[in-house]
Amino acid sequence: MKVRSDILRIYQSIHIWTGIVTGLVLFIAFYAGSLTMFKPSIDRWMAPPAEILSPIPAMQYQQLMDKVLEQKPAAHQGFTLFFNAKELNQSPIIWHNTPQSRGLTLETTQWHGTLNEAGDLVTQQVTPSVLAELIDMLHRTAGIPGEVGHEELGVLILGVASVLYFLALVSGVIFLLPSLVKTFLALRKNKSTSRFWLDSHNIVGLTSLPFHIIMSVTVVVFAFHDVLYGGLQTMVYGEKPMFSRPVSKIEVPAEIQNLLSVEELLQKSKSVAPDFQVTNMMFTGLQGDRAVVRLGVYNPDYVMRGPITDYIFIHPYNGMILNSTLDPTPEGLWNRIVATFFALHFGSYGGDLVRWLYFFLGISGAFLFYSGNILWLEKRRIKQKANSPTPVQSRTCYNMASATVGVCLGSLTAVLLTMVVGKWLYLHVNNINHYYYGLYYSFFISAVCWAFIRGAARAGIELLYLTAIAAFAIPITSIIAWFDLLPIWSSLSNSTLGVDITALITGIVLLVLTKKAKLRAINGEPDSVWSLQPAIK
Structure with a gap:
């Protein structure tokens, strides 16, 4: 397919700068999002x-x-x-x-x-323990604190980042169109280092493109839902309430002794979702006029509104179905559309297979943003080389490399260290939750500062070592608990074993990456910001 060179340059510029602007916050959102696929397992390992x-x-x-x-x-x-x-x-x-x-x-x-x-x-x-919720907060806000009205600042920032991220996806595909057939799935290891990073970036981006489009669109919807709802209210619903709740037609006093039995509520759920298993019943507002019981219902063969389940809302005194994310009637169309958005984002369909698929796609997404920054830095180095017989890196490139290493590795290291230190402190403090925030942000900010003090090359090697040690500390902690060597608990289950094995594999991968980073820092191009002795102006 032939595309004019001037158009390609425009799309290339859009792709590069939207990626650079959003890459660091999206790295945190993606790797933390991959961990949220197994929040119950993390909770079980911690508690x-x-x-x-x-x-x-x-x-x-x-x-x-x-x-x-x-x-x-x-x-x-x-x-x-x-x-x-x-x-x-x-x-x-x-x-x-x-x-x-x-x-x-x-x-x-x-x-x-x-x-x-x-x-x-x-x-x-x-x-x-709220550690899994802290990780979910990182996924939703990239760890950016503060609120704007009733919305978290980080959510809004990620919403804006996702708009730019979508532009990066579209522009990247258009930019690659002329060479797509020849270079798709081509990983040229024997070429230059920058070529290897470029091929890896393109392969990951193209093979997971549908996933990234889903993520970018759904995050925009989540971040700016108030604006979308306001537009729908004005254009579609008018004076009619957008989210109206059915009025109870059967008057039953809101007294505890009049609550429907568990069996009656289960039968009510079967009338709405006969093929679903009820996993929980949450009773709220039992002493007021907003009494409701929310049933979580699960079936891996369906797309589900929540991270794990769909929901049925029932009046706990008269049994009236108030709402349901499974409503097949025309009136339930909006609920089903919203449920689809949530399911595609959460991966709440297809059972464990899809959850693991989303986990790896989240990790590959984080790699996509990290490798994008690497490519930008390499492109600056090549330009400097072409324009000067004795090329030196700009302070901007040096700082961007330090920020990339500090933010990306720092956030990952901080989560792993918080898990380990939090478990060791759990039995020795009154409320471990007060320590999680302090631990995470202390580790994260220290890593970022360390990257700027030591430089990208040295800090990259050192933080990779530290992150690998933190990853290995998770299964080591479990082994210590199994043999009762110290007063910490063990929890033998498939889910906690999965946490330990995943951490072990992560540690091994990080050690391999550390070795490669060290070799490059010693033997690589001396004009690179990844050299141990970079020339900087």
Whole structure:
């Protein structure tokens, strides 16, 4: 396909600069997003097994709910039942002493309950770890603090970055069109280092293009949903409420003793989602006029609205179906469209196979942004070489290389170190959640400062070593726990073993990369910012 050279230069410029502007924040969003695919596994690795009370048979849930409501008045505000609690790493019932606010709360405490063999209620108070939620916050905000109105600043920044990211995707494909047939899947290892990085960047970008388009579009929708909803309200709905809730037609006093039974609610869910398994029931607003029970329903063969489940909303006193993300009627079209957006972003379809696929696609996406910055730096070096017999790198290139190493490796190192240090501190502090933020940002900011102090070449090698050590520390911590060598707990399960194995493989890959970075720093081009002795003006 023939494209005019002047048009190609325009698209090349758009691709380069949109990528450079957004690359660092999107690197954090993508690698953190890949980790969120296994949030329950990370939570299970972090939390002592003693915090999860023993599961009960399905026929005992009504008995458990009745006992909690009878003996624990705080549960009258709301509670959650977890079915198949052992697989979900949850106690059978959880409630709070105080009303819960939205967002990440460091002070939150929960009451967990179950029944013993005699049928008596057993409870304990727990301060749940929010490390997995912290990682999810990094995914949504790239770790950028602050709020604008009721929106997080980082979410809005990532929304803008995703618009530019979409432009980078489109311009990159157009720029590559003339050479696409010849160079697609060609990884020229025997050519120059810059050629290897370019081929790797192009292969990853093109093979995962549908995934990246989905991510860019859905993030824009999530970030600017208020603007989109406002436009729809004006253009489509007019005076009619966009999100109206059906009025309850059956008047039943909102008194705890009038709650529908667990079995009745399960039957109601079957009328809406006969092929779905109910995983949890969240009761809220039980003492007011906004009483609702939200049922999480799961079927890996469907696209689902939440990260793991679809939702059915039922009035807990009269059984009226208030809303459902599965509504097949024309009135439910908007819910189904929104559910599709969420499912495509979360990977909440296809079960574990798709979750692992999204994990690797997220990691490859992070590589895409990192390699894009490498290519920009190499292009600057080549230009300098062509214009000067004794080329030196500009301070801008040197700083960009330091920022790339510090932000990318620093964020990854900070998450891994926070996991390890957090687990070691868990039993020795009153509330480990207060330490997670301090640990992450201390490690991250220190890594960024170190990269600027030491330079990209030296800091890159040193931070790669540190990140590998942090990755190896995760399975080493589990081994220490298995052999009871120190007072930390072990949690033997497929999910926690997956965390350890993934960390081990990550550590090995990082050691290989460290060796290659060291060889390049010693033997590579002396005019490169990756040289141990770069010439800088």
